[in-house]
Amino acid sequence: MQKDIFKVANKRLKSRLIVGTGKYKNFKETAQAVKESGADMVTVAVRRVNILDKKKPILTDYLNPKKIIYLPNTAGCFTSEEALRTLRLAREMGGWKLVKLEVLGDKKTLYPNMIETLKSTKILVKEGFKVMVYCTDDILLTKKLEDFGASAIMPLASPIGSGLGLQNKVNLSLIIKQSKVPVIVDAGIGTASDATIAMEMGCDGVLINSAIANSKNPIKMARAFKNAVISGRDSYLAGRMKKNYFASPSSPTDGLI
Amino acid sequence: MAKIQLNGKKVTIKPNATIYELLEKFKLNSKKVAIEHNGTIIPKSNYKKKYLRNNDKLEVVHFIGGG
Numbered sequence: 001m002q003k004d005i006f007k008v009a010n011k012r013l014k015s016r017l018i019v020g021t022g023k024y025k026n027f028k029e030t031a032q033a034v035k036e037s038g039a040d041m042v043t044v045a046v047r048r049v050n051i052l053d054k055k056k057p058i059l060t061d062y063l064n065p066k067k068i069i070y071l072p073n074t075a076g077c078f079t080s081e082e083a084l085r086t087l088r089l090a091r092e093m094g095g096w097k098l099v100k101l102e103v104l105g106d107k108k109t110l111y112p113n114m115i116e117t118l119k120s121t122k123i124l125v126k127e128g129f130k131v132m133v134y135c136t137d138d139i140l141l142t143k144k145l146e147d148f149g150a151s152a153i154m155p156l157a158s159p160i161g162s163g164l165g166l167q168n169k170v171n172l173s174l175i176i177k178q179s180k181v182p183v184i185v186d187a188g189i190g191t192a193s194d195a196t197i198a199m200e201m202g203c204d205g206v207l208i209n210s211a212i213a214n215s216k217n218p219i220k221m222a223r224a225f226k227n228a229v230i231s232g233r234d235s236y237l238a239g240r241m242k243k244n245y246f247a248s249p250s251s252p253t254d255g256l257i
Numbered sequence: 258m259a260k261i262q263l264n265g266k267k268v269t270i271k272p273n274a275t276i277y278e279l280l281e282k283f284k285l286n287s288k289k290v291a292i293e294h295n296g297t298i299i300p301k302s303n304y305k306k307k308y309l310r311n312n313d314k315l316e317v318v319h320f321i322g323g324g
Contacts, residue, residue: 020324030322045323046291048264048316054284059320075323085293089318092298093291160324209324 004237006204008041008182009098009130009151011069015039016199017229018071018184020209024218027062033212034063037222041069043100043207045076046086046093065094071132073100078113080120087124098151099124102134110160110187114141118148125149134186137171139178146181153179154207157198158188161210165194169201176202192221192228199232200240261313270309277304279315290319 006013019039024030034042042063050056063070072090074083080103087099101120105113112135124131125148132152133145142153155175158164165188166172176183182204189195195206208225215221258269263279270279276299280287292299293316299307309315 021322022324024322027322043324044320046318047321049285049290049319051264051266051268051283051317058289059322060289065320070320072320073323088298089291089293089316090320092300093289093318093320207324 004233006182008132008184008205011041011098013040013069013205015041015226015229016205016233017195017225018043018205018207019212019222019225020207021059021063022075022209023213027057027059029218030059030213031062033218033222034068035222036219036226037208037212038226039068041071043071043073043209045073046090069098070094070096071098071100072096073134074102076104077102078104078116080116080123083116083120084123087129088127091129097128098130098132100132100134100154112136112156114138118144121145121148121150132184137168137175139171139174142175143178146179150181152182152184152204154184154186156187157185157194160187161214162188163190163211163214164188165190166197172198172203173201192224195225195228196232196235199229200235202236205229259309259311259313261309261311261315263315264317274309275305276307276309276315279309280304280317285317290317292317 006016015038017037017039018041019037020043021030074086077083083103090096103113103116104110114136121131121133130151132154133150134154137155158167184205184207185198185203186207189208189211198206212218212221259272260269295314
Protein backbone atom coordinates (compact mmCIF):
# COMPACT_ATOMS: atom_id res chain seq x y z
CA MET A 1 0.00 0.00 0.00
CA GLN A 2 1.31 3.41 -0.88
CA LYS A 3 2.19 5.50 2.15
CA ASP A 4 0.01 8.50 2.74
CA ILE A 5 2.38 11.28 3.69
CA PHE A 6 1.29 14.63 5.06
CA LYS A 7 3.84 17.34 4.55
CA VAL A 8 3.56 21.02 5.43
CA ALA A 9 6.47 23.26 4.53
CA ASN A 10 8.77 20.22 4.33
CA LYS A 11 7.72 19.04 7.77
CA ARG A 12 6.40 15.49 7.79
CA LEU A 13 3.47 15.07 10.11
CA LYS A 14 2.14 11.74 11.30
CA SER A 15 -1.27 13.15 12.07
CA ARG A 16 -3.55 15.20 9.87
CA LEU A 17 -5.14 16.62 12.97
CA ILE A 18 -3.60 19.83 14.31
CA VAL A 19 -4.91 21.00 17.66
CA GLY A 20 -5.11 24.33 19.42
CA THR A 21 -4.06 24.66 23.05
CA GLY A 22 -6.48 27.36 24.22
CA LYS A 23 -9.63 27.22 26.36
CA TYR A 24 -8.68 24.19 28.46
CA LYS A 25 -9.33 24.00 32.20
CA ASN A 26 -5.60 23.85 32.93
CA PHE A 27 -2.32 22.85 31.29
CA LYS A 28 -2.62 19.30 32.55
CA GLU A 29 -5.85 18.88 30.63
CA THR A 30 -4.29 20.57 27.58
CA ALA A 31 -1.38 18.12 27.61
CA GLN A 32 -3.64 15.10 28.06
CA ALA A 33 -5.95 16.17 25.26
CA VAL A 34 -3.03 16.82 22.91
CA LYS A 35 -1.59 13.40 23.69
CA GLU A 36 -4.90 11.68 23.14
CA SER A 37 -5.47 13.53 19.85
CA GLY A 38 -2.27 12.09 18.40
CA ALA A 39 -1.45 15.50 16.90
CA ASP A 40 2.20 16.29 16.32
CA MET A 41 1.56 19.99 15.77
CA VAL A 42 -0.14 22.41 18.15
CA THR A 43 -0.98 26.08 17.82
CA VAL A 44 0.16 28.47 20.54
CA ALA A 45 -0.34 32.16 21.18
CA VAL A 46 2.25 34.83 22.04
CA ARG A 47 1.43 36.95 25.08
CA ARG A 48 3.08 39.06 27.77
CA VAL A 49 4.74 37.17 30.62
CA ASN A 50 2.99 37.72 33.94
CA ILE A 51 5.83 39.45 35.74
CA LEU A 52 4.17 39.57 39.13
CA ASP A 53 3.02 35.97 39.39
CA LYS A 54 6.22 33.97 39.06
CA LYS A 55 4.71 30.72 40.24
CA LYS A 56 2.12 30.61 37.49
CA PRO A 57 2.58 27.42 35.45
CA ILE A 58 3.73 27.80 31.86
CA LEU A 59 2.72 25.91 28.75
CA THR A 60 6.21 24.74 27.81
CA ASP A 61 6.44 22.82 31.12
CA TYR A 62 3.52 20.68 29.99
CA LEU A 63 4.07 20.47 26.23
CA ASN A 64 7.70 20.06 25.29
CA PRO A 65 8.44 22.11 22.15
CA LYS A 66 11.23 19.65 21.36
CA LYS A 67 8.74 16.82 21.14
CA ILE A 68 5.78 18.50 19.53
CA ILE A 69 5.79 21.13 16.80
CA TYR A 70 4.76 24.54 18.12
CA LEU A 71 2.89 26.59 15.56
CA PRO A 72 2.85 30.18 16.88
CA ASN A 73 -0.26 32.08 15.88
CA THR A 74 -1.25 35.72 15.68
CA ALA A 75 -4.63 35.35 17.35
CA GLY A 76 -6.00 38.69 18.46
CA CYS A 77 -4.12 40.67 15.81
CA PHE A 78 -6.22 43.03 13.74
CA THR A 79 -3.53 44.64 11.60
CA SER A 80 -0.61 43.44 9.54
CA GLU A 81 1.79 45.35 11.83
CA GLU A 82 0.52 43.56 14.95
CA ALA A 83 0.74 40.17 13.26
CA LEU A 84 4.26 40.76 11.94
CA ARG A 85 5.44 41.98 15.35
CA THR A 86 4.00 38.88 17.04
CA LEU A 87 5.55 36.41 14.62
CA ARG A 88 8.94 38.11 14.64
CA LEU A 89 8.91 37.78 18.44
CA ALA A 90 7.84 34.14 18.13
CA ARG A 91 10.74 33.49 15.79
CA GLU A 92 13.16 35.05 18.26
CA MET A 93 11.79 32.90 21.05
CA GLY A 94 12.91 29.62 19.63
CA GLY A 95 13.72 29.99 15.98
CA TRP A 96 10.22 29.16 14.77
CA LYS A 97 9.86 29.79 11.07
CA LEU A 98 6.71 27.80 10.57
CA VAL A 99 3.88 30.02 11.80
CA LYS A 100 0.15 30.48 11.60
CA LEU A 101 -0.94 33.86 10.35
CA GLU A 102 -4.36 35.13 11.22
CA VAL A 103 -5.33 38.75 10.86
CA LEU A 104 -8.83 39.40 12.04
CA GLY A 105 -11.17 42.01 10.68
CA ASP A 106 -14.19 42.03 12.95
CA LYS A 107 -14.49 41.46 16.70
CA LYS A 108 -17.94 39.89 16.57
CA THR A 109 -17.32 37.30 13.87
CA LEU A 110 -13.49 37.12 14.05
CA TYR A 111 -13.70 37.03 10.27
CA PRO A 112 -10.28 37.23 8.57
CA ASN A 113 -9.20 40.56 7.13
CA MET A 114 -7.91 39.31 3.80
CA ILE A 115 -6.36 42.60 2.71
CA GLU A 116 -4.11 42.66 5.78
CA THR A 117 -3.63 38.88 5.55
CA LEU A 118 -2.36 39.03 1.97
CA LYS A 119 -0.07 41.94 2.80
CA SER A 120 1.37 40.10 5.80
CA THR A 121 1.85 36.83 3.91
CA LYS A 122 3.93 38.57 1.27
CA ILE A 123 6.21 40.20 3.86
CA LEU A 124 6.58 37.09 6.02
CA VAL A 125 7.48 34.88 3.06
CA LYS A 126 10.09 37.45 2.05
CA GLU A 127 11.53 37.31 5.58
CA GLY A 128 11.91 33.55 5.33
CA PHE A 129 8.87 32.48 7.31
CA LYS A 130 6.84 29.43 6.35
CA VAL A 131 3.31 30.72 6.65
CA MET A 132 0.17 28.72 7.21
CA VAL A 133 -2.64 31.16 6.61
CA TYR A 134 -6.06 31.38 8.25
CA CYS A 135 -8.32 32.79 5.58
CA THR A 136 -11.78 33.17 4.14
CA ASP A 137 -13.13 30.57 1.73
CA ASP A 138 -12.72 32.91 -1.25
CA ILE A 139 -11.47 30.99 -4.26
CA LEU A 140 -9.55 33.87 -5.80
CA LEU A 141 -7.97 35.12 -2.59
CA THR A 142 -6.79 31.67 -1.52
CA LYS A 143 -5.17 31.30 -4.93
CA LYS A 144 -3.49 34.65 -4.37
CA LEU A 145 -2.17 33.42 -1.00
CA GLU A 146 -0.66 30.44 -2.74
CA ASP A 147 0.92 32.70 -5.36
CA PHE A 148 2.40 34.78 -2.53
CA GLY A 149 4.11 31.67 -1.16
CA ALA A 150 1.81 30.50 1.65
CA SER A 151 2.79 27.05 2.95
CA ALA A 152 -0.79 26.06 3.70
CA ILE A 153 -4.22 27.50 3.04
CA MET A 154 -6.46 27.38 6.09
CA PRO A 155 -10.00 28.45 5.26
CA LEU A 156 -12.64 28.64 7.95
CA ALA A 157 -15.57 26.22 8.01
CA SER A 158 -17.58 28.77 10.00
CA PRO A 159 -16.64 31.49 12.54
CA ILE A 160 -13.92 30.71 15.11
CA GLY A 161 -15.29 28.92 18.15
CA SER A 162 -18.84 28.80 16.75
CA GLY A 163 -19.06 25.04 16.33
CA LEU A 164 -21.36 25.57 13.35
CA GLY A 165 -19.48 23.05 11.24
CA LEU A 166 -18.94 23.12 7.48
CA GLN A 167 -21.09 25.92 6.14
CA ASN A 168 -19.30 26.26 2.82
CA LYS A 169 -18.75 22.88 1.23
CA VAL A 170 -18.87 24.13 -2.35
CA ASN A 171 -16.21 26.77 -1.79
CA LEU A 172 -14.05 24.39 0.22
CA SER A 173 -14.24 21.80 -2.54
CA LEU A 174 -13.21 24.34 -5.14
CA ILE A 175 -10.30 25.50 -2.98
CA ILE A 176 -9.18 21.90 -2.41
CA LYS A 177 -9.30 21.22 -6.16
CA GLN A 178 -7.28 24.27 -7.15
CA SER A 179 -4.65 24.33 -4.38
CA LYS A 180 -1.20 22.86 -4.76
CA VAL A 181 -0.30 23.47 -1.11
CA PRO A 182 -2.10 21.70 1.77
CA VAL A 183 -5.62 22.87 2.56
CA ILE A 184 -6.42 22.65 6.25
CA VAL A 185 -9.89 23.48 7.51
CA ASP A 186 -9.43 25.83 10.42
CA ALA A 187 -12.18 27.19 12.67
CA GLY A 188 -15.82 26.38 13.13
CA ILE A 189 -15.74 22.60 13.30
CA GLY A 190 -18.21 21.55 15.98
CA THR A 191 -17.92 17.83 16.37
CA ALA A 192 -15.96 14.80 15.19
CA SER A 193 -18.23 13.99 12.24
CA ASP A 194 -17.59 17.49 10.81
CA ALA A 195 -13.90 16.63 10.68
CA THR A 196 -14.63 13.33 8.94
CA ILE A 197 -16.69 15.10 6.29
CA ALA A 198 -13.97 17.70 5.74
CA MET A 199 -11.40 14.95 5.30
CA GLU A 200 -13.69 12.95 3.00
CA MET A 201 -13.96 16.03 0.83
CA GLY A 202 -10.22 15.86 0.36
CA CYS A 203 -8.90 18.37 2.86
CA ASP A 204 -5.31 17.67 3.81
CA GLY A 205 -5.94 18.26 7.48
CA VAL A 206 -8.09 19.96 10.09
CA LEU A 207 -7.25 22.30 12.94
CA ILE A 208 -9.41 21.93 16.03
CA ASN A 209 -9.47 23.81 19.32
CA SER A 210 -12.91 24.72 20.73
CA ALA A 211 -14.66 21.52 19.62
CA ILE A 212 -12.28 19.55 21.83
CA ALA A 213 -11.65 22.02 24.66
CA ASN A 214 -15.29 23.05 25.06
CA SER A 215 -16.69 19.53 24.96
CA LYS A 216 -17.86 17.91 28.19
CA ASN A 217 -14.94 15.47 28.11
CA PRO A 218 -12.04 17.00 26.17
CA ILE A 219 -9.81 13.93 26.54
CA LYS A 220 -12.42 11.63 25.01
CA MET A 221 -13.30 14.21 22.34
CA ALA A 222 -9.61 14.49 21.42
CA ARG A 223 -9.60 10.76 20.74
CA ALA A 224 -12.86 11.05 18.80
CA PHE A 225 -11.25 13.66 16.54
CA LYS A 226 -8.16 11.54 16.05
CA ASN A 227 -10.31 8.67 14.80
CA ALA A 228 -12.60 10.97 12.83
CA VAL A 229 -9.69 12.41 10.87
CA ILE A 230 -8.15 9.00 10.18
CA SER A 231 -11.56 7.73 9.13
CA GLY A 232 -12.28 10.63 6.82
CA ARG A 233 -8.88 10.40 5.18
CA ASP A 234 -9.19 6.65 4.61
CA SER A 235 -12.65 7.16 3.19
CA TYR A 236 -11.37 9.85 0.83
CA LEU A 237 -8.50 7.65 -0.34
CA ALA A 238 -10.73 4.62 -0.71
CA GLY A 239 -13.15 6.59 -2.88
CA ARG A 240 -16.84 6.41 -2.12
CA MET A 241 -19.28 4.30 -4.10
CA LYS A 242 -21.41 5.86 -6.80
CA LYS A 243 -24.79 7.19 -5.76
CA ASN A 244 -27.72 5.36 -7.39
CA TYR A 245 -31.33 6.39 -7.55
CA PHE A 246 -32.62 2.81 -7.25
CA ALA A 247 -31.88 -0.01 -4.85
CA SER A 248 -29.30 -2.66 -5.54
CA PRO A 249 -29.53 -5.82 -3.40
CA SER A 250 -26.49 -6.67 -1.29
CA SER A 251 -27.30 -10.39 -1.24
CA PRO A 252 -27.10 -12.41 -4.48
CA THR A 253 -30.43 -13.22 -6.12
CA ASP A 254 -29.06 -16.46 -7.65
CA GLY A 255 -30.10 -19.59 -5.74
CA LEU A 256 -33.00 -17.85 -4.11
CA ILE A 257 -35.44 -20.43 -2.73
CA MET B 258 17.59 54.04 40.12
CA ALA B 259 15.97 53.78 36.70
CA LYS B 260 12.26 53.59 36.01
CA ILE B 261 11.20 51.46 33.08
CA GLN B 262 7.93 50.15 31.69
CA LEU B 263 7.93 46.37 31.82
CA ASN B 264 4.94 44.76 30.10
CA GLY B 265 2.96 47.94 30.65
CA LYS B 266 3.84 48.20 34.35
CA LYS B 267 6.18 50.77 35.90
CA VAL B 268 9.16 49.02 37.48
CA THR B 269 12.20 50.44 39.26
CA ILE B 270 15.51 48.78 38.56
CA LYS B 271 19.12 49.52 39.45
CA PRO B 272 20.85 51.92 37.08
CA ASN B 273 22.68 50.47 34.10
CA ALA B 274 21.14 47.04 34.46
CA THR B 275 21.23 44.80 31.42
CA ILE B 276 18.27 42.84 30.05
CA TYR B 277 20.00 39.72 31.31
CA GLU B 278 20.10 41.11 34.85
CA LEU B 279 16.47 42.11 34.66
CA LEU B 280 15.47 38.59 33.62
CA GLU B 281 17.43 37.22 36.58
CA LYS B 282 15.75 39.67 38.95
CA PHE B 283 12.31 38.49 37.80
CA LYS B 284 13.42 34.84 37.59
CA LEU B 285 12.56 34.53 33.92
CA ASN B 286 14.15 31.87 31.75
CA SER B 287 15.76 33.63 28.79
CA LYS B 288 15.28 30.52 26.65
CA LYS B 289 11.52 30.71 27.02
CA VAL B 290 10.92 34.37 26.28
CA ALA B 291 11.38 36.94 23.54
CA ILE B 292 12.05 40.59 24.24
CA GLU B 293 11.22 43.84 22.55
CA HIS B 294 13.15 46.89 23.74
CA ASN B 295 11.66 50.24 22.73
CA GLY B 296 9.98 48.56 19.79
CA THR B 297 13.01 46.60 18.60
CA ILE B 298 13.37 42.85 19.05
CA ILE B 299 16.56 42.03 20.92
CA PRO B 300 18.35 38.81 19.90
CA LYS B 301 19.03 36.50 22.86
CA SER B 302 22.76 36.84 22.28
CA ASN B 303 22.51 40.56 23.12
CA TYR B 304 20.76 40.27 26.49
CA LYS B 305 24.02 40.78 28.37
CA LYS B 306 25.03 43.73 26.23
CA LYS B 307 21.79 45.68 26.25
CA TYR B 308 21.63 48.27 29.04
CA LEU B 309 18.34 49.65 30.27
CA ARG B 310 17.83 53.38 30.64
CA ASN B 311 15.22 55.55 32.32
CA ASN B 312 11.80 55.47 30.54
CA ASP B 313 12.71 52.44 28.43
CA LYS B 314 9.84 50.27 27.32
CA LEU B 315 10.32 46.55 27.54
CA GLU B 316 7.97 43.80 26.40
CA VAL B 317 8.68 40.25 27.55
CA VAL B 318 6.52 37.61 25.88
CA HIS B 319 6.19 33.85 25.91
CA PHE B 320 3.94 31.14 24.52
CA ILE B 321 0.58 30.42 26.06
CA GLY B 322 -2.28 28.21 25.02
CA GLY B 323 -4.10 29.38 21.91
CA GLY B 324 -6.03 28.16 18.90
